[in-house]
Amino acid sequence: MKQKDPRLHVVIAVANLPVERDRRVIREVKALEAAGYRVTVICPRGKQKLTRVPGTNDARIRSYKMYESSGGAVSFAVEFAWSFLCIGWHLMAAVLRDKAVAAQVCNPPDVFWPLAILMRAIGRPWVFDHHDLSPEVYQARGGRPGSALDKVLLRFEKWSQRTASAVVSTNESYRELAISRGGCDPARVVVVRNGPAASEVKPVDSAPDDVDDHTIVYLGVLGAQDGVDNAILAVERLVELRGRLGWRLVVAGDGECLESLRALTTERKLDDVVEFTGWLGVEEIDRLLRTASVGLQPDPRSAHAEVSTMAKTVEYLARGLPVVGVDMRETRRSAGDAGVYVEHGTPEEFAAVLHRLLDDPVARASMRNVALARFRNTLAWEHQAATYVRLWDDLLSTRRARYKTTSIVRQPGPGEQPLEVRQAEHRQ
Numbered sequence: 001m002k003q004k005d006p007r008l009h010v011v012i013a014v015a016n017l018p019v020e021r022d023r024r025v026i027r028e029v030k031a032l033e034a035a036g037y038r039v040t041v042i043c044p045r046g047k048q049k050l051t052r053v054p055g056t057n058d059a060r061i062r063s064y065k066m067y068e069s070s071g072g073a074v075s076f077a078v079e080f081a082w083s084f085l086c087i088g089w090h091l092m093a094a095v096l097r098d099k100a101v102a103a104q105v106c107n108p109p110d111v112f113w114p115l116a117i118l119m120r121a122i123g124r125p126w127v128f129d130h131h132d133l134s135p136e137v138y139q140a141r142g143g144r145p146g147s148a149l150d151k152v153l154l155r156f157e158k159w160s161q162r163t164a165s166a167v168v169s170t171n172e173s174y175r176e177l178a179i180s181r182g183g184c185d186p187a188r189v190v191v192v193r194n195g196p197a198a199s200e201v202k203p204v205d206s207a208p209d210d211v212d213d214h215t216i217v218y219l220g221v222l223g224a225q226d227g228v229d230n231a232i233l234a235v236e237r238l239v240e241l242r243g244r245l246g247w248r249l250v251v252a253g254d255g256e257c258l259e260s261l262r263a264l265t266t267e268r269k270l271d272d273v274v275e276f277t278g279w280l281g282v283e284e285i286d287r288l289l290r291t292a293s294v295g296l297q298p299d300p301r302s303a304h305a306e307v308s309t310m311a312k313t314v315e316y317l318a319r320g321l322p323v324v325g326v327d328m329r330e331t332r333r334s335a336g337d338a339g340v341y342v343e344h345g346t347p348e349e350f351a352a353v354l355h356r357l358l359d360d361p362v363a364r365a366s367m368r369n370v371a372l373a374r375f376r377n378t379l380a381w382e383h384q385a386a387t388y389v390r391l392w393d394d395l396l397s398t399r400r401a402r403y404k405t406t407s408i409v410r411q412p413g414p415g416e417q418p419l420e421v422r423q424a425e426h427r428q
Contacts, residue, residue, distance in 0.1 A: 007038040008396055011094045012129075014106040015083040018046030019061060020054050021279065024131070024194050024311070025106060029059045031385035032392065040098065042090045044083075062090040073149060080109045088115055095124065101399055102126070102392070104168075108134050110156040116163035125395040128164035129192075130174055133157070136304030140225040158182050166391055168192050173307035173330050192388045195314030197381035200282055204290060204320045204372060214247040214293040214358050217321070219285065220312040222255030225305075227298035229257070229264055230347055234298070236268050237351035244273055247358060249296075252288060254279040289319040293364065294357055297325030300345050309334050318375045320368035324353050334379070338371035 010032055014025050019041045029039045039059040044066030053059035064086035067079045087105070094100040103119055104127040105112045116126040135153040139145055161167050161182035167189045169175040175191050178184045222228050228251060235249050251261065251274065258276070265274045280288065289295070295316030299305040306328045313334050316323050325331050327341035340357060342349035357364060 005038055007036055008102075008399060009038045009040065009094070009098060009100045010392065011040050011042060011091060011100045011103040012106065013042040013087045013091065013103065013112070015044070015087060015112075016108055017044065018050075018063070018066075019043040020046050020048065020050055022106075023196070023282070026053060026055055027197065027381050027385065028104075028129075028388060029053050029056050031381075031389055033057055033059060034385075035389045035393070037392065040094055040100065042087050042094070062094065064090065080111045083109065084111050084115075087112065091115060091119075095119075095122075100124070102396060104129050105160075106131050107157075107160065108132050108137070110134050110153065110160040113156070113159040113163045116160070120163070120165065125165040126163070127166050127168060127391070127395070128160050129168045130161070130178065131170065133174070133177070133304055133308065136302065136307075137225065140302045140304045154181075164188075165395055166190065168388070168391070170194055171307070171309040171330050172333070177307070190387055190391055192384045192391075193314070193379060194309060194311040195375070195379045195381055195384070196282075196318050197385075198318075198376065199382075201286060201318045201375075202290065204368075212246055215288075215291060216247065216249045216294045216296055216354060216358075217252065217289060217292045217316070218249065218296045218298065218312070219252045219289070219315055220310065222251070222253050222257045222261060224257060225299070225302070226255075226257075227300045227345065228261055230300065230345060231296055231298040231350070232261060232264050232268065232270065232274060233347035234350035234354065235270055235274055237347050238354055239270070239273065241351060241355045242358070247273070247293075249274045250277060250288065250292070251275065252277045252280050252285065285315065286319070289315060289321060292319075292321055294354060295321040295323050296350070296354075297323055297331060298345065298350065299326065299328075301326050301328060306330070314375070314379050317371040317379060320372045322357060322364050322367040322371065324350065324357065334374075336370060336374060338367045338374060340367075 012025060012028065014022055019025050025041065029041060032039050033056055040062055041053055041059060042062045045063035051061050053061055067082040091103060102125040106129040119126045134157055135150055138150060138153055143150060161178050161184050167178050167184055169178055169189055169191050170193055172191060175189050178189045179186050218228060218231055220226065262276060265271055297310055297313055299310060307330055309330045313323055313331060317335060317338055323335045323339040325339060325341060326345040327343060331339065340353050342353055
């Protein structure tokens with residue numbers, strides 16, 4: 001007879017990406033597993049049709065076919081409605097059949113607050129993991145502030161925050177907005193930043209490096225609001241300043257603008273100095289960033305970018321990469337003196353700074369030391385995971401107290417590490 005798994009079961013829902021492409025969610029799952037929880041992720045189905053979260057012991061994936069919006073308000077509404085129905089169906093199945101005791105939803109979109117009301121009505125905690133600011137993203141993509149759709153997005157964001165048992169914010173600016181704009185009790189809003197774990201990053205040499213072949217890196221999503229087209233135009237100016245030899249720009253990522261960026265690169269005759277790698281795995285990212293000279297954050301100034309911490313920035317800092325970006329609040333909060341900041345983000349500004357930095361190994365070495373210290377002391381996922389697990393332990397303290405102290409060793413599956421499952425009393 002199969003022995004009942006005594007671990008408390010938590011469900012995490014993410015609607016905009018398959019979980020294998022969402023490193024934050026994978027890290028959250030691993031943190032919960034290490035703390036003795038059982039986890040299921042509900043998400044769109046990826047190309048590999050995975051049934052287990054990569055890098056975890058036994059976290060299960062409940063997937064559904066993703067509806068891809070063709071653009072426009074109606075198409076986005078259909079996409080959001082489809083995500084709501086699929087996640088709602090799988091969530092109820094997890095609660096009723098698999099005995100899930102709590103859930104977390106990751107935005108965007110901000111449409112899952114009715115599920116929060118239902119879950120809390122049956123005594124299950126609900127966490128809102130605030131990945132992005134939907135109203136500001138809408139504005140950054142050309143939407144009109146104060147329009148009917150903008151007001152709807154603001155209202156949905158507020159309801160998503162107010163109906164949650166707790167809100168997880170990715171930085172202090174998001175936390176401030178959850179309190180001021182969302183009307184949340186400060187006691188139930190915690191900051192859990194994005195970024196790699198120290199264990200994911202191989203040791204980085206902090207000595208000055210005077211190399212002959214420089215790599216400038218852009219890492220991340222290739223969306224309309226990310227400013228990667230500006231990076232391509234900056235490369236065109238950089239060719240004028242230093243020629244075509246001894247450096248290159250590597251664009252590592254995928255997204256809606258990939259083909260248009262490729263076309264822009266070809267049109268400007270830059271194919272010999274710009275390389276597109278597509279989406280990379282964790283080890284590939286680490287290898288690329290460890291050999292690079294500069295990390296580029298070309299996001300243009302906007303209400304969204306001003307208060308958002310870009311995941312790529314923390315990835316750069318983890319490998320000691322100097323950051324070049326527009327001077328914005330959360331960028332400075334993350335990078336500090338490991339960054340060089342431009343005022344407007346024009347191609348000419350970026351090219352001038354990159355040209356100067358590539359020729360200054362002493363400055364790069366100094367910034368590298370700052371970057372590594374900021375990551376090691378503050379930004380590494382290990383620091384964030386402690387806060388994240390503490391939140392769940394507090395939310396589920398009553399349920400944990402119902403279980404007797406016990407210890408079960410599950411036999412590992414193919415390719416798994418042995419997992420010792422302990423109850424809450426062992427974690428305290």
